[in-house]
Amino acid sequence: MKDDLIWFKSSYSDGDGSECVEVAVSWCKSSYSDDEGDNCVEIANGPRGIRIRDSKQRSGPQLAVDGSAWAGFIAYIAAA
Structure with a gap:
């Protein structure tokens, strides 16, 4: 899977486009998803x-x- 970067403009940047800070995220497919692309969860x-x-x-x-909610979920799943 190709990880595409998704860009978010900072909420602290001004409205006219100057002094903008952007943050990128990359999506990762779950290692438990199957090889055919079905049943895929990305985070x-x-x-x-x-x-x-x-x-x-x-x-x-x-x-x-x-x-913190995500960490709690992962801890719960790992203990199951």
Whole structure:
């Protein structure tokens, strides 16, 4: 899978386009997704937390959670 960078303009940048700071995120496919591209979950560490999406619907809805919620979820899954 090609990891495309997604750019976000900083909320602290001004409205006319000058003095802009942008942050890039790269989507990573879950290692538990199958090789045919089915059942794929992708995550990205973004400027406001973790983003989660279905790789078959890249322009579709995304779930956003903060880092502590994601860490708790990963700890729970690892203990299961």
